[in-house]
Amino acid sequence: MAHMTGVMTRSLAAAATLALTLAPSAGGPVTAGANPAEGDAGYSKTQNVMSLANSDGVPGRLYVTNQFTVSRGGDIVDYVAGNSGDGSMLAAEYKAVETGKTTQERVKAGQRVLPWSVSIAYGLNGPQVKPSQIAGASGLVDIRITVEPNAAVSNGYAENSIPVVAFTVPSSVSDDITVGDGMTLTMQGSDMLVSGVGEPGKRTVFDCYMNAKNFSMSQLAFVTVQADDTASFVDEVTAVSDRADALVNTLVVTGSASDRKLIEQLTAMRDREQKLGEKAIKEKTAAHKAAFSSYMAHYVGSYTTHLSGSIGSSTQMQALIGTAGELTGDTPMAQAVTDLANAVNAVSAAHEHDGAVHAIDDLIQRIRQRGTSGLADEISQTMAQESTEGATAYKAGQSQLSNAMIPYSMAYTDVYTKHLSELTGGTSAGAARYQQQAIDAANEEFSTSADLQDDNQKVQSAMDALAAASEHTGAANALQQISIQFAGALTSTASTGDAQGGDAAAGRVRYGWAG
Incomplete structure:
Protein backbone atom coordinates (compact mmCIF):
# COMPACT_ATOMS: atom_id res chain seq x y z
CA MET A 1 0.00 0.00 0.00
CA ALA A 2 1.25 3.45 -0.77
CA HIS A 3 1.51 4.60 2.82
CA MET A 4 2.94 7.96 3.76
CA THR A 5 4.28 8.44 7.22
CA GLY A 6 2.76 9.14 10.56
CA VAL A 7 4.93 9.83 13.58
CA MET A 8 4.78 8.94 17.22
CA THR A 9 6.81 11.21 19.48
CA ARG A 10 7.58 10.78 23.10
CA SER A 11 8.28 12.70 26.26
CA LEU A 12 8.55 11.94 29.92
CA ALA A 13 5.20 12.20 31.64
CA ALA A 14 6.93 14.12 34.41
CA ALA A 15 7.97 16.91 32.05
CA ALA A 16 6.92 20.28 33.41
CA THR A 17 5.32 21.25 30.13
CA LEU A 18 2.85 18.35 30.22
CA ALA A 19 -0.18 18.61 32.45
CA LEU A 20 -1.15 14.96 32.69
CA THR A 21 -4.68 15.32 34.00
CA LEU A 22 -5.74 11.73 33.54
CA ALA A 23 -8.90 10.21 34.96
CA PRO A 24 -8.30 6.47 35.40
CA SER A 25 -11.26 4.27 34.62
CA ALA A 26 -11.19 2.76 38.10
CA GLY A 27 -11.39 4.74 41.32
CA GLY A 28 -12.51 8.25 42.24
CA PRO A 29 -11.24 11.62 43.52
CA VAL A 30 -9.19 11.87 46.68
CA THR A 31 -8.75 15.17 48.51
CA ALA A 32 -5.13 16.18 48.64
CA GLY A 33 -5.26 16.80 52.38
CA ALA A 34 -6.76 13.42 53.23
CA ASN A 35 -4.77 10.32 54.02
CA PRO A 36 -4.71 8.50 50.70
CA ALA A 37 -5.10 4.76 50.51
CA GLU A 38 -1.95 2.73 50.01
CA GLY A 39 -1.55 -0.58 48.22
CA ASP A 40 0.60 -3.39 49.58
CA ALA A 41 2.34 -4.26 46.31
CA GLY A 42 5.97 -3.48 45.73
CA TYR A 43 6.43 -1.93 42.29
CA SER A 44 8.08 0.68 40.10
CA LYS A 45 6.17 2.80 37.60
CA THR A 46 7.33 4.04 34.20
CA GLN A 47 5.27 6.59 32.27
CA ASN A 48 5.42 7.21 28.53
CA VAL A 49 3.71 10.02 26.66
CA MET A 50 2.98 9.27 23.00
CA SER A 51 1.38 11.11 20.15
CA LEU A 52 0.20 10.13 16.71
CA ALA A 53 1.25 12.89 14.35
CA ASN A 54 0.52 13.75 10.75
CA SER A 55 2.74 13.22 7.74
CA ASP A 56 4.70 16.42 8.41
CA GLY A 57 5.51 15.43 11.99
CA VAL A 58 3.00 17.66 13.80
CA PRO A 59 1.80 15.82 16.93
CA GLY A 60 -1.86 15.49 17.78
CA ARG A 61 -3.58 13.76 20.67
CA LEU A 62 -1.40 12.80 23.60
CA TYR A 63 -1.64 9.45 25.33
CA VAL A 64 0.08 8.28 28.48
CA THR A 65 0.93 4.67 29.29
CA ASN A 66 1.74 3.58 32.83
CA GLN A 67 3.92 0.50 33.15
CA PHE A 68 3.89 -1.07 36.62
CA THR A 69 6.73 -3.54 37.21
CA VAL A 70 5.90 -5.55 40.32
CA SER A 71 8.55 -6.89 42.71
CA ARG A 72 6.05 -7.96 45.39
CA GLY A 73 2.54 -8.98 44.41
CA GLY A 74 -0.49 -7.25 45.87
CA ASP A 75 -2.79 -4.25 45.40
CA ILE A 76 -1.62 -1.11 43.59
CA VAL A 77 -3.16 2.30 44.28
CA ASP A 78 -2.02 4.90 41.78
CA TYR A 79 -2.58 8.68 41.94
CA VAL A 80 -2.45 11.44 39.34
CA ALA A 81 -3.40 15.10 39.44
CA GLY A 82 -7.07 15.87 38.88
CA ASN A 83 -8.26 18.45 36.37
CA SER A 84 -10.64 20.39 38.55
CA GLY A 85 -8.04 22.95 39.58
CA ASP A 86 -8.70 22.41 43.33
CA GLY A 87 -5.66 20.31 44.07
CA SER A 88 -7.59 17.07 44.09
CA MET A 89 -6.05 13.76 43.17
CA LEU A 90 -7.53 10.89 41.21
CA ALA A 91 -6.97 7.35 42.44
CA ALA A 92 -7.01 4.09 40.54
CA GLU A 93 -6.83 0.80 42.41
CA TYR A 94 -5.67 -2.45 40.83
CA LYS A 95 -6.28 -5.61 42.82
CA ALA A 96 -3.91 -8.59 43.21
CA VAL A 97 -1.30 -7.61 40.65
CA GLU A 98 1.35 -10.34 40.70
CA THR A 99 3.75 -9.64 37.83
CA GLY A 100 2.99 -6.37 36.07
CA LYS A 101 0.31 -4.16 34.60
CA THR A 102 0.00 -1.56 31.86
CA THR A 103 -2.66 1.15 31.73
CA GLN A 104 -3.37 3.63 28.95
CA GLU A 105 -5.21 6.95 29.03
CA ARG A 106 -5.66 9.91 26.75
CA VAL A 107 -4.48 13.29 28.03
CA LYS A 108 -7.83 15.05 28.00
CA ALA A 109 -6.84 18.49 29.21
CA GLY A 110 -3.83 20.76 29.61
CA GLN A 111 -2.02 19.51 26.52
CA ARG A 112 1.36 21.19 26.03
CA VAL A 113 4.20 21.06 23.57
CA LEU A 114 6.63 18.13 23.57
CA PRO A 115 10.38 18.58 24.21
CA TRP A 116 11.37 17.38 20.73
CA SER A 117 10.10 18.64 17.38
CA VAL A 118 10.04 16.54 14.21
CA SER A 119 9.52 17.76 10.65
CA ILE A 120 9.53 15.72 7.46
CA ALA A 121 10.03 16.89 3.88
CA TYR A 122 9.70 14.81 0.72
CA GLY A 123 11.30 15.53 -2.65
CA LEU A 124 10.68 14.02 -6.09
CA ASN A 125 13.28 14.57 -8.82
CA GLY A 126 14.45 17.69 -7.01
CA PRO A 127 11.50 19.87 -5.93
CA GLN A 128 9.79 19.33 -2.59
CA VAL A 129 6.33 17.78 -2.90
CA LYS A 130 3.38 16.99 -0.67
CA PRO A 131 3.15 13.51 0.88
CA SER A 132 0.15 12.69 -1.31
CA GLN A 133 2.20 13.41 -4.46
CA ILE A 134 5.00 11.03 -3.64
CA ALA A 135 2.87 7.95 -2.95
CA GLY A 136 3.25 5.56 -5.89
CA ALA A 137 5.63 7.91 -7.72
CA SER A 138 8.73 6.83 -9.64
CA GLY A 139 11.98 8.75 -9.86
CA LEU A 140 14.57 10.18 -7.47
CA VAL A 141 12.93 10.33 -4.04
CA ASP A 142 14.52 12.10 -1.11
CA ILE A 143 13.28 12.11 2.46
CA ARG A 144 14.57 14.68 4.94
CA ILE A 145 13.73 14.28 8.62
CA THR A 146 14.69 17.10 10.97
CA VAL A 147 14.74 16.43 14.71
CA GLU A 148 15.51 19.25 17.15
CA PRO A 149 14.86 20.28 20.73
CA ASN A 150 11.73 22.38 21.14
CA ALA A 151 12.75 25.89 22.19
CA ALA A 152 9.46 26.30 24.03
CA VAL A 153 10.47 23.58 26.51
CA SER A 154 13.16 24.34 29.08
CA ASN A 155 12.99 21.34 31.39
CA GLY A 156 16.26 19.84 30.13
CA TYR A 157 14.73 16.57 28.91
CA ALA A 158 15.90 17.04 25.31
CA GLU A 159 19.44 17.68 26.51
CA ASN A 160 19.48 14.32 28.26
CA SER A 161 17.71 12.10 25.73
CA ILE A 162 18.79 10.39 22.51
CA PRO A 163 16.58 10.80 19.39
CA VAL A 164 16.09 7.87 16.99
CA VAL A 165 14.18 7.59 13.69
CA ALA A 166 13.40 4.47 11.65
CA PHE A 167 11.32 3.31 8.69
CA THR A 168 11.42 0.59 6.03
CA VAL A 169 11.26 0.66 2.24
CA PRO A 170 10.24 -2.50 0.29
CA SER A 171 13.09 -3.87 -1.81
CA SER A 172 10.67 -3.87 -4.77
CA VAL A 173 10.61 -0.06 -4.52
CA SER A 174 14.36 0.42 -4.63
CA ASP A 175 17.61 -1.49 -4.32
CA ASP A 176 19.65 1.70 -4.57
CA ILE A 177 19.25 3.66 -1.32
CA THR A 178 21.77 6.21 -0.05
CA VAL A 179 21.67 7.43 3.54
CA GLY A 180 23.35 10.40 5.16
CA ASP A 181 25.52 10.80 8.24
CA GLY A 182 24.25 9.17 11.39
CA MET A 183 22.08 6.70 9.49
CA ASP A 191 12.59 -4.67 3.19
CA MET A 192 15.39 -2.15 3.62
CA LEU A 193 15.47 -0.77 7.17
CA VAL A 194 16.59 2.86 7.35
CA SER A 195 17.45 4.10 10.84
CA GLY A 196 19.25 7.02 12.37
CA VAL A 197 20.49 8.03 15.83
CA GLY A 198 21.01 11.67 16.78
CA GLU A 199 22.76 13.38 19.67
CA PRO A 200 21.16 14.55 22.92
CA GLY A 201 19.96 18.13 22.84
CA LYS A 202 21.13 18.81 19.26
CA ARG A 203 19.45 19.45 15.94
CA THR A 204 19.91 16.51 13.59
CA VAL A 205 18.96 16.24 9.92
CA PHE A 206 18.54 12.73 8.53
CA ASP A 207 18.69 12.42 4.73
CA CYS A 208 17.79 9.42 2.58
CA TYR A 209 17.80 9.19 -1.24
CA MET A 210 16.69 6.45 -3.60
CA ASN A 211 15.80 5.68 -7.19
CA ALA A 212 12.24 4.53 -6.62
CA LYS A 213 9.64 2.65 -8.60
CA ASN A 214 6.05 3.01 -7.35
CA PHE A 215 7.32 4.54 -4.11
CA SER A 216 5.97 3.41 -0.77
CA MET A 217 7.40 3.23 2.71
CA SER A 218 6.38 2.08 6.16
CA GLN A 219 5.31 4.29 9.00
CA LEU A 220 8.02 6.56 10.33
CA ALA A 221 8.76 6.00 14.00
CA PHE A 222 10.49 8.52 16.26
CA VAL A 223 11.61 7.90 19.80
CA THR A 224 13.80 9.57 22.35
CA VAL A 225 15.25 7.55 25.20
CA GLN A 226 17.59 8.11 28.11
CA ALA A 227 20.45 5.62 28.27
CA ASP A 228 24.03 5.43 29.54
CA ASP A 229 25.31 2.61 27.36
CA THR A 230 24.46 0.55 24.27
CA ALA A 231 22.71 -2.23 26.18
CA SER A 232 20.40 0.11 28.07
CA PHE A 233 19.77 2.09 24.88
CA VAL A 234 18.59 -1.03 23.05
CA ASP A 235 16.48 -2.12 26.02
CA GLU A 236 14.82 1.30 26.29
CA VAL A 237 13.96 1.51 22.60
CA THR A 238 12.55 -2.02 22.61
CA ALA A 239 10.47 -1.41 25.73
CA VAL A 240 9.04 1.86 24.43
CA SER A 241 8.22 0.33 21.04
CA ASP A 242 6.39 -2.55 22.72
CA ARG A 243 4.32 -0.15 24.82
CA ALA A 244 3.53 2.02 21.81
CA ASP A 245 2.50 -1.02 19.81
CA ALA A 246 0.19 -2.10 22.61
CA LEU A 247 -1.28 1.41 22.81
CA VAL A 248 -1.98 1.70 19.09
CA ASN A 249 -3.63 -1.71 19.09
CA THR A 250 -6.24 -0.39 21.54
CA LEU A 251 -7.01 2.95 19.89
CA VAL A 252 -9.78 3.90 17.52
CA VAL A 253 -9.14 7.62 17.11
CA THR A 254 -12.31 8.31 15.15
CA GLY A 255 -14.65 7.25 17.93
CA SER A 256 -17.00 5.93 15.25
CA ALA A 257 -19.32 3.05 16.18
CA SER A 258 -19.25 1.81 12.58
CA ASP A 259 -15.44 1.80 12.63
CA ARG A 260 -15.44 -0.22 15.83
CA LYS A 261 -17.86 -2.73 14.33
CA LEU A 262 -15.76 -3.04 11.18
CA ILE A 263 -12.63 -3.56 13.28
CA GLU A 264 -14.36 -6.33 15.23
CA GLN A 265 -15.37 -8.07 11.99
CA LEU A 266 -11.90 -7.75 10.49
CA THR A 267 -10.30 -8.97 13.72
CA ALA A 268 -12.44 -12.11 13.60
CA MET A 269 -11.45 -12.64 9.95
CA ARG A 270 -7.76 -12.17 10.79
CA ASP A 271 -7.91 -14.63 13.68
CA ARG A 272 -9.59 -17.24 11.45
CA GLU A 273 -6.90 -16.81 8.81
CA GLN A 274 -4.20 -17.20 11.44
CA LYS A 275 -5.63 -20.50 12.72
CA LEU A 276 -6.12 -21.81 9.18
CA GLY A 277 -2.56 -20.81 8.31
CA GLU A 278 -1.00 -22.54 11.30
CA LYS A 279 -2.84 -25.76 10.47
CA ALA A 280 -2.23 -25.63 6.72
CA ILE A 281 1.48 -24.79 6.97
CA LYS A 282 2.08 -27.62 9.43
CA GLU A 283 0.24 -30.18 7.30
CA LYS A 284 1.58 -29.07 3.91
CA THR A 285 5.14 -28.78 5.19
CA ALA A 286 5.00 -32.39 6.36
CA ALA A 287 3.52 -33.47 3.02
CA HIS A 288 6.23 -31.59 1.13
CA LYS A 289 8.95 -33.24 3.20
CA ALA A 290 7.50 -36.65 2.36
CA ALA A 291 7.18 -35.80 -1.35
CA PHE A 292 10.76 -34.51 -1.42
CA SER A 293 12.06 -37.73 0.17
CA SER A 294 10.01 -39.81 -2.26
CA TYR A 295 11.36 -37.84 -5.21
CA MET A 296 14.98 -38.32 -4.12
CA ALA A 297 14.36 -42.05 -3.52
CA HIS A 298 12.88 -42.47 -7.02
CA TYR A 299 15.70 -40.36 -8.45
CA VAL A 300 18.53 -42.45 -7.04
CA GLY A 301 16.47 -45.62 -7.53
CA SER A 302 16.26 -44.94 -11.24
CA TYR A 303 19.93 -43.95 -11.24
CA THR A 304 20.82 -47.28 -9.58
CA THR A 305 19.07 -49.33 -12.26
CA HIS A 306 21.17 -47.64 -14.94
CA LEU A 307 24.53 -48.26 -13.24
CA SER A 308 26.91 -50.62 -15.00
CA GLY A 309 30.34 -52.04 -14.38
CA SER A 310 32.39 -50.71 -11.49
CA ILE A 311 30.99 -47.95 -9.24
CA GLY A 312 33.38 -45.17 -8.38
CA SER A 313 33.10 -42.62 -5.59
CA SER A 314 31.27 -40.03 -7.69
CA THR A 315 28.30 -39.85 -10.05
CA GLN A 316 28.38 -42.21 -13.04
CA MET A 317 27.30 -39.94 -15.87
CA GLN A 318 26.03 -42.76 -18.10
CA ALA A 319 23.59 -43.81 -15.36
CA LEU A 320 22.55 -40.20 -14.80
CA ILE A 321 21.71 -39.82 -18.50
CA GLY A 322 19.55 -42.91 -18.24
CA THR A 323 17.72 -41.40 -15.26
CA ALA A 324 17.07 -38.19 -17.21
CA GLY A 325 15.20 -40.22 -19.80
CA GLU A 326 12.66 -41.22 -17.14
CA LEU A 327 11.80 -37.66 -16.11
CA THR A 328 9.03 -37.58 -18.73
CA GLY A 329 6.41 -40.04 -19.81
CA ASP A 330 4.44 -42.57 -17.77
CA THR A 331 7.16 -43.56 -15.31
CA PRO A 332 7.37 -43.68 -11.49
CA MET A 333 10.11 -41.07 -11.73
CA ALA A 334 7.94 -38.68 -13.72
CA GLN A 335 5.08 -39.16 -11.23
CA ALA A 336 7.45 -38.39 -8.33
CA VAL A 337 8.40 -35.14 -10.08
CA THR A 338 4.73 -34.21 -10.46
CA ASP A 339 3.99 -35.07 -6.82
CA LEU A 340 6.89 -32.94 -5.64
CA ALA A 341 5.80 -29.98 -7.78
CA ASN A 342 2.29 -30.24 -6.36
CA ALA A 343 3.66 -30.41 -2.82
CA VAL A 344 5.81 -27.32 -3.42
CA ASN A 345 2.79 -25.39 -4.68
CA ALA A 346 0.67 -26.60 -1.76
CA VAL A 347 3.09 -25.63 1.00
CA SER A 348 3.69 -22.27 -0.68
CA ALA A 349 -0.06 -21.67 -0.99
CA ALA A 350 -0.45 -22.38 2.73
CA HIS A 351 1.55 -19.22 3.36
CA GLU A 352 -1.18 -17.19 1.66
CA HIS A 353 -2.91 -17.27 5.03
CA ASP A 354 0.07 -15.42 6.55
CA GLY A 355 -0.19 -12.77 3.86
CA ALA A 356 -3.90 -12.41 4.58
CA VAL A 357 -3.19 -12.00 8.30
CA HIS A 358 -0.63 -9.23 7.65
CA ALA A 359 -2.91 -7.41 5.21
CA ILE A 360 -5.93 -7.53 7.51
CA ASP A 361 -3.86 -6.50 10.51
CA ASP A 362 -2.47 -3.47 8.63
CA LEU A 363 -6.00 -2.55 7.60
CA ILE A 364 -7.21 -2.72 11.19
CA GLN A 365 -4.41 -0.43 12.33
CA ARG A 366 -5.21 2.17 9.69
CA ILE A 367 -8.90 2.19 10.55
CA ARG A 368 -7.97 2.62 14.22
CA GLN A 369 -5.79 5.59 13.43
CA ARG A 370 -7.69 7.48 10.73
CA GLY A 371 -11.02 5.85 9.94
CA THR A 372 -12.19 4.60 6.57
CA SER A 373 -11.98 7.78 4.54
CA GLY A 374 -10.38 6.96 1.18
CA LEU A 375 -9.71 3.40 2.28
CA ALA A 376 -11.69 1.70 -0.50
CA ASP A 377 -9.45 3.27 -3.16
CA GLU A 378 -6.31 2.37 -1.22
CA ILE A 379 -7.46 -1.25 -0.90
CA SER A 380 -8.04 -1.43 -4.65
CA GLN A 381 -4.60 -0.01 -5.39
CA THR A 382 -2.85 -2.24 -2.89
CA MET A 383 -4.72 -5.32 -4.08
CA ALA A 384 -3.38 -4.79 -7.60
CA GLN A 385 0.17 -4.20 -6.35
CA GLU A 386 0.15 -7.26 -4.12
CA SER A 387 -1.29 -9.47 -6.87
CA THR A 388 1.32 -8.35 -9.40
CA GLU A 389 4.19 -8.69 -6.94
CA GLY A 390 2.97 -12.13 -5.86
CA ALA A 391 2.77 -13.47 -9.42
CA THR A 392 6.14 -12.00 -10.43
CA ALA A 393 7.92 -13.18 -7.29
CA TYR A 394 6.44 -16.68 -7.51
CA LYS A 395 7.70 -17.11 -11.06
CA ALA A 396 11.15 -15.96 -9.94
CA GLY A 397 10.98 -18.34 -6.96
CA GLN A 398 10.17 -21.29 -9.22
CA SER A 399 13.21 -20.49 -11.35
CA GLN A 400 15.30 -20.14 -8.19
CA LEU A 401 14.13 -23.54 -6.93
CA SER A 402 14.80 -25.21 -10.28
CA ASN A 403 18.32 -23.81 -10.31
CA ALA A 404 18.89 -24.85 -6.70
CA MET A 405 17.74 -28.44 -7.29
CA ILE A 406 20.38 -29.06 -9.97
CA PRO A 407 23.47 -28.71 -7.72
CA TYR A 408 21.56 -30.34 -4.84
CA SER A 409 20.71 -33.41 -6.94
CA MET A 410 24.26 -33.67 -8.27
CA ALA A 411 25.78 -33.39 -4.80
CA TYR A 412 23.27 -35.92 -3.44
CA THR A 413 24.03 -38.36 -6.24
CA ASP A 414 27.76 -38.07 -5.54
CA VAL A 415 27.25 -38.84 -1.85
CA TYR A 416 24.81 -41.67 -2.63
CA THR A 417 27.22 -43.21 -5.15
CA LYS A 418 30.07 -43.11 -2.65
CA HIS A 419 28.06 -44.95 0.02
CA LEU A 420 26.62 -47.43 -2.51
CA SER A 421 30.13 -48.23 -3.71
CA GLU A 422 31.22 -48.87 -0.13
CA LEU A 423 28.26 -51.20 0.46
CA THR A 424 28.64 -53.18 -2.80
CA GLY A 425 32.42 -53.35 -2.87
CA GLY A 426 32.51 -51.09 -5.91
CA THR A 427 30.39 -53.19 -8.28
CA SER A 428 27.00 -52.45 -9.79
CA ALA A 429 25.97 -56.11 -9.64
CA GLY A 430 23.15 -56.43 -7.10
CA ALA A 431 23.40 -52.74 -6.21
CA ALA A 432 19.60 -52.40 -5.88
CA ARG A 433 19.73 -54.52 -2.69
CA TYR A 434 21.77 -51.81 -0.97
CA GLN A 435 19.77 -48.84 -2.28
CA GLN A 436 17.91 -47.98 0.94
CA GLN A 437 21.05 -48.30 3.06
CA ALA A 438 22.87 -45.94 0.71
CA ILE A 439 19.94 -43.48 0.82
CA ASP A 440 19.96 -43.51 4.64
CA ALA A 441 23.69 -42.91 4.69
CA ALA A 442 23.40 -40.09 2.16
CA ASN A 443 20.59 -38.43 4.15
CA GLU A 444 22.66 -38.64 7.31
CA GLU A 445 25.67 -37.04 5.64
CA PHE A 446 23.52 -34.28 4.11
CA SER A 447 22.13 -33.41 7.54
CA THR A 448 25.52 -33.23 9.28
CA SER A 449 28.15 -32.25 6.70
CA ALA A 450 29.10 -28.57 6.66
CA ASP A 451 30.30 -28.98 3.06
CA LEU A 452 26.77 -29.83 1.91
CA GLN A 453 24.94 -27.12 3.86
CA ASP A 454 25.23 -24.64 1.00
CA ASP A 455 23.27 -26.97 -1.30
CA ASN A 456 20.62 -27.44 1.37
CA GLN A 457 20.42 -23.69 2.02
CA LYS A 458 19.91 -22.84 -1.65
CA VAL A 459 16.89 -25.15 -1.80
CA GLN A 460 15.50 -23.73 1.46
CA SER A 461 16.03 -20.14 0.28
CA ALA A 462 14.05 -20.89 -2.85
CA MET A 463 11.24 -22.37 -0.77
CA ASP A 464 11.30 -19.25 1.43
CA ALA A 465 11.08 -17.06 -1.67
CA LEU A 466 8.02 -18.99 -2.87
CA ALA A 467 6.41 -18.63 0.56
CA ALA A 468 7.06 -14.88 0.57
CA ALA A 469 5.57 -14.56 -2.92
CA SER A 470 2.49 -16.47 -1.79
CA GLU A 471 2.07 -14.05 1.11
CA HIS A 472 1.64 -11.25 -1.43
CA THR A 473 -0.97 -13.33 -3.26
CA GLY A 474 -2.73 -14.07 0.02
CA ALA A 475 -2.79 -10.37 0.87
CA ALA A 476 -4.33 -9.56 -2.52
CA ASN A 477 -6.98 -12.27 -2.12
CA ALA A 478 -7.87 -11.09 1.40
CA LEU A 479 -8.18 -7.47 0.29
CA GLN A 480 -10.39 -8.49 -2.61
CA GLN A 481 -12.66 -10.39 -0.24
CA ILE A 482 -12.79 -7.43 2.15
CA SER A 483 -13.57 -4.96 -0.64
CA ILE A 484 -16.59 -7.07 -1.61
CA GLN A 485 -17.79 -8.24 1.81
CA PHE A 486 -17.46 -4.86 3.53
CA ALA A 487 -18.09 -2.56 0.57
CA GLY A 488 -20.81 -0.66 2.39
CA ALA A 489 -18.75 -0.02 5.51
CA LEU A 490 -15.76 1.09 3.45
CA THR A 491 -17.64 3.54 1.23
CA SER A 492 -20.57 4.82 3.28
CA THR A 493 -18.57 5.82 6.35
CA ALA A 494 -16.93 9.22 6.15
CA SER A 495 -15.00 8.78 9.38
CA THR A 496 -11.52 10.20 9.75
CA GLY A 497 -9.12 10.88 12.56
CA ASP A 498 -9.90 14.22 14.23
CA ALA A 499 -7.82 17.32 13.59
CA GLN A 500 -5.52 16.35 16.44
CA GLY A 501 -5.26 12.74 15.43
CA GLY A 502 -3.33 13.18 12.19
CA ASP A 503 -3.64 13.66 8.47
CA ALA A 504 -6.25 11.18 7.19
CA ALA A 505 -4.63 11.18 3.74
CA ALA A 506 -1.18 10.58 5.10
CA GLY A 507 -1.31 7.01 6.31
CA ARG A 508 -0.62 4.86 9.30
CA VAL A 509 1.62 4.28 12.26
CA ARG A 510 1.73 0.67 13.43
CA TYR A 511 4.00 1.36 16.35
CA GLY A 512 5.67 4.47 17.58
CA TRP A 513 7.76 5.66 20.36
CA ALA A 514 7.75 7.18 23.81
CA GLY A 515 9.74 7.04 26.96
Missing part, protein backbone atom coordinates in the same frame (compact mmCIF):
# COMPACT_ATOMS: atom_id res chain seq x y z
CA THR A 184 22.40 2.99 8.76
CA LEU A 185 20.87 0.76 6.11
CA THR A 186 20.19 -2.94 6.76
CA MET A 187 18.02 -5.71 5.34
CA GLN A 188 14.95 -6.70 7.31
CA GLY A 189 13.33 -9.60 5.48
CA SER A 190 12.43 -8.30 2.03
